[in-house]
Amino acid sequence: xxxxxxxxxxxxxxxxxxxxxxxxxxxxxxxxxxxxxxxxxxxxxxxxxxxxxxxxxxxxxxxxxxxxxxxxxxxxxxxxxxxxxxxxxxxxxxxxxxxxxxxxxxxxxxxxxxxxxxxxxxxxxxxxxxxxxxxxxxxxxxxxxxxxxxxxxxxxxxxxxxxxxxxxxxxxxxxxxxxxxxxxxxxxxxxxxxxxxxxxxxxxxxxxxxxxxxxxxxxxxxxxxxxxxxxxxxxxxxxxxxxxxxxxxxxxxxxxxxxxxxxxxxxxxxxxxxxxxxxxxxxxxxxxxxxxxxxxxxxxxxxxxxxxxxxxxxxxxxxxxxxxxxxxxxxxxxxxxxxxxxxxxxxxxxxxxxxxxxxxxxxxxxxxxxxxxxxx
Amino acid sequence: xxxxxxxxxxxxxxxxxxxxxxxxxxxxxxxxxxxxxxxxxxxxxxxxxxxxxxxxxxxxxxxxxxxxxxxxxxxxxxxxxxxxxxxxxxxxxxxxxxxxxxxxxxxxxxxxxxxxxxxxxxxxxxxxxxxxxxxxxxxxxxxxxxxxxxxxxxxxxxxxxxxxxxxxxxxxxxxxxxxxxxxxxxxxxxxxxxxxxxxxxxxxxxxxxxxxxxxxxxxxxxxxxxxxxxxxxxxxxxxxxxxxxxxxxxxxxxxxxxxxxxxxxxxxxxxxxxxxxxxxxxxxxxxxxxxxxxxxxxxxxxxxxxxxxxxxxxxxxxxxxxxxxxxxxxxxxxxx
Numbered sequence: 001x002x003x004x005x006x007x008x009x010x011x012x013x014x015x016x017x018x019x020x021x022x023x024x025x026x027x028x029x030x031x032x033x034x035x036x037x038x039x040x041x042x043x044x045x046x047x048x049x050x051x052x053x054x055x056x057x058x059x060x061x062x063x064x065x066x067x068x069x070x071x072x073x074x075x076x077x078x079x080x081x082x083x084x085x086x087x088x089x090x091x092x093x094x095x096x097x098x099x100x101x102x103x104x105x106x107x108x109x110x111x112x113x114x115x116x117x118x119x120x121x122x123x124x125x126x127x128x129x130x131x132x133x134x135x136x137x138x139x140x141x142x143x144x145x146x147x148x149x150x151x152x153x154x155x156x157x158x159x160x161x162x163x164x165x166x167x168x169x170x171x172x173x174x175x176x177x178x179x180x181x182x183x184x185x186x187x188x189x190x191x192x193x194x195x196x197x198x199x200x201x202x203x204x205x206x207x208x209x210x211x212x213x214x215x216x217x218x219x220x221x222x223x224x225x226x227x228x229x230x231x232x233x234x235x236x237x238x239x240x241x242x243x244x245x246x247x248x249x250x251x252x253x254x255x256x257x258x259x260x261x262x263x264x265x266x267x268x269x270x271x272x273x274x275x276x277x278x279x280x281x282x283x284x285x286x287x288x289x290x291x292x293x294x295x296x297x298x299x300x301x302x303x304x305x306x307x308x309x310x311x312x313x314x315x316x317x318x319x320x321x322x323x324x325x326x327x328x329x330x331x332x333x334x335x336x337x338x339x340x341x342x343x344x345x346x347x348x349x350x351x352x353x354x355x356x357x358x359x360x361x362x363x364x365x366x367x368x369x370x371x372x373x374x375x376x
Numbered sequence: 377x378x379x380x381x382x383x384x385x386x387x388x389x390x391x392x393x394x395x396x397x398x399x400x401x402x403x404x405x406x407x408x409x410x411x412x413x414x415x416x417x418x419x420x421x422x423x424x425x426x427x428x429x430x431x432x433x434x435x436x437x438x439x440x441x442x443x444x445x446x447x448x449x450x451x452x453x454x455x456x457x458x459x460x461x462x463x464x465x466x467x468x469x470x471x472x473x474x475x476x477x478x479x480x481x482x483x484x485x486x487x488x489x490x491x492x493x494x495x496x497x498x499x500x501x502x503x504x505x506x507x508x509x510x511x512x513x514x515x516x517x518x519x520x521x522x523x524x525x526x527x528x529x530x531x532x533x534x535x536x537x538x539x540x541x542x543x544x545x546x547x548x549x550x551x552x553x554x555x556x557x558x559x560x561x562x563x564x565x566x567x568x569x570x571x572x573x574x575x576x577x578x579x580x581x582x583x584x585x586x587x588x589x590x591x592x593x594x595x596x597x598x599x600x601x602x603x604x605x606x607x608x609x610x611x612x613x614x615x616x617x618x619x620x621x622x623x624x625x626x627x628x629x630x631x632x633x634x635x636x637x638x639x640x641x642x643x644x645x646x647x648x649x650x651x652x653x654x655x656x657x658x659x660x661x662x663x664x665x666x667x668x669x670x671x672x673x674x675x676x677x678x679x680x681x682x683x684x685x686x687x688x689x690x691x692x693x694x695x696x697x698x699x700x701x702x703x704x705x706x707x708x709x710x711x712x
Contacts, residue, residue: 059540121547122493168538168567169430174458175492198539198570200640268572271651273643281641 047106049155050297053187054111055130055179056164057118060194065162065253066111068266068277069289072098073255091116091129112158118175127179134158134186138312147353148360157309160223160292160300161187164194165248171210172218180220186308188223188300190292191215196250196283197268197275204250211248222247225291226299243291249284252277418470418477420527421667422508424559425482426501426551427536428489429458431566436534436623437482439636439647440659443471444625459487462500483530489547498551505530505558509682531674532595532662533559536566537618541575543582552592558678560595560670562662563587568620568653569638569645576620583618594618596666600673619658622647 054062067073094113099106112133117126137156144153161183165176172180180189191211196204215222225244254277258267266277277285292300425433438444466483483504488497508529515525533555537548552561563583568576587594594617601607624647627634636647647655662670 057540059538059542119545121550122495124493126492166430166538167570168428168432173490178492195570197640197642198567200638270569270572270643270645272645273640275642 044105047108048297049108049110050301051110051112051156051158051160052292053114053130053134053158053161054164055114055117055161056194057166058115060164060166061251061253062113062162062164062194064255065192065194065251065285067255068253068285069292070098070100070109072100091126093129093133110156117179123175126175127182130179131182131186134183135312138186138309139316141309142313142316148356157304158187159304161189163189163191165191165211167193167195167199167207167250171207172214177214177218177220180215180222181218184221185311188303188308189220190223190288191248192288193248193250195252197252199250208246208248208250223300223303225296243287246284246287249288249291251285251288252283253285415476417524418479419671420479420481421671422466422481422483422528422531424485424501424505424530424533425536426485426488426533427566428538429486431536431538432623433484433534433536433566435625436564436566436621436655438625439623439655440662441471441480443469458490460491462487462497464500464504481528494547497547498554501551502555502558505555506682509558509679510686512679513683513686527671529674529679530559531670533561535561535563537563537583539565539568539570539579539620541571541579543579544586549586549590549592552587552594553590556592556594558682560597560673560678561592562595562658563618564658565618565620567622569622571620580616580618580620595670595673597673600677613661616654616657619654619661621655621658622653623655 052066054066056062092115094115096111096113098109098111100109101107114130117130120126134157137158141153141155141157144150163176163180165172180191183189193199193204193207193211199207225240252268252275254266254268254275256266256268257264258269258274259265260267260274260276265279268275268277276282280286423437425437427433463486464483465486466481468479468481470477470479472478485501488494488501491497512525512527512529515522535548535552537544548563552563555561565571565576565579565583571579593599596610596613598610598614601610622638622645624636624638624645626636626638628637628639628644630637630644630646635644635649638645638647646652650656
């Protein structure tokens, strides 16, 4: 904040006519170098939002990891279903929202949970509710963006999906491959190796190599870290390189605090030792947290907006124009979107907006007519 | 312990109104004779391992029998693909200890629970078990029978439950429900070094409750307890099951001794340390105390159930044997 104030003072002085000599000295300096700080201040005021999806079979430690990452207790009142109750359960989508504030910066964090994924005996297309949900969010944003009132668009698009791979297998299972292939062009997928405390360092390395190999083999596009700018310092570049070679991250989460080496840390207490969640030699939790929150949160959002959403939008428009060409209808100025999942509320909203459009159109026509008459 | 053989203790000069034994006859030496014979012929043991891939089935079997008896050699087979349907692969080894030879057959079931759609993935396994019963039955009803019918029936099925920490999955319940009446199922919690002791106890409790709610009787089944002594022993075992195990075929140095274990950044998990996992208990239970009982229950209960069903269905087999009104009560049979 100090740097901002300093630069603001500088700008003030430049624009202030009183201190002439100073201004003449700093003639070269215009002052828009402070723009990033202005943007920074405005965003801090507005606050950020981030939507994170967690997917994977039950019992992979998803909820525990989310609690560990954001130091919250989002799943306090959760009841675990037993096997019988799960028989008729389909994959659900459950959202938890929490507002976190740290050093004046507000974050509205939404966690999208997917209970039931991969739990049934027959898991054919168990990812369909998830792809449908992601598409729905894109569609809603598309409508809002094309609408008339764009002041308060809510961005519910999923910015990142953490996919939990079980550590027990020898690599990716068929369900993992199919899930990631269905989602890799809709959302940023970050694969994680769950419950990594049951693997020795050697086994972790083998599994990571195997998973990376299979991701390449099946052509799955997971989230790629952006390349470092060439003007970043060597230390940063080195860290970045290490980060990239470490994927997929082998993580451990914990809801409990234990005493290790004289300190109280988040960890798991076993008869043979204590696993510390934040110890880099124990697991990659710290790397994941740094990457997800401290360095690449914004990039994840950017990629979602610029790549995934744009792909969706282009596809949508293409479908619509081809449909319109088929139907041979008059091209309307505002596109009429095909409904994928019509429900009562969106229908009403659409009707309202349609009527609003009609009225606007009529008014425009009237005005045009008036002007035309006037000219004549 | 040797059930079913009553040994008269010869007490010279003691009259009980029945038989008076004066002097030592030597009936008790029959145990020794049996023992010698068993050692010569050796015996068979067939164990099946079921569970999704990667749960350490092969490693555990190797650790149990302290030899490389599983289908895979130590280490991952890099090019091994998950088969599209469940396959049944069996491997036999003859291992020897203290003069006793055992022909150990491990039946592996790769592909179980690995697909996206696992409907009916238990069918190939059920079919295999019944086929072995059928083979034995055919040999038994033959006019000229072999002196010793080769026994390929599955004596024990180790079912590996993934250590999710929550509860049983649908697939687990479906499998165990369908197969607990044709084979002795021993559920084990695989790779249990992923759970703390508390989590492990809670998980086991939940699993036991679910098994009870679904009417699944795992081995040792309550209804086959012979007497009070059996019952109290088996009750203790039933309370600890399913055993939470960790397997390893690598040795490490701990406190000056070489032990089997897994070395992690935060400590060494000792496989045979009862404070770390229940492998030692499983091994003692499976091999040192209940091996013979597993075979007996398979022969006297599961095989007889199958046989009765077959005979009732067919109204007699190709030997023309009339139906004998079989009772399904547990019979005492010796088989050598």
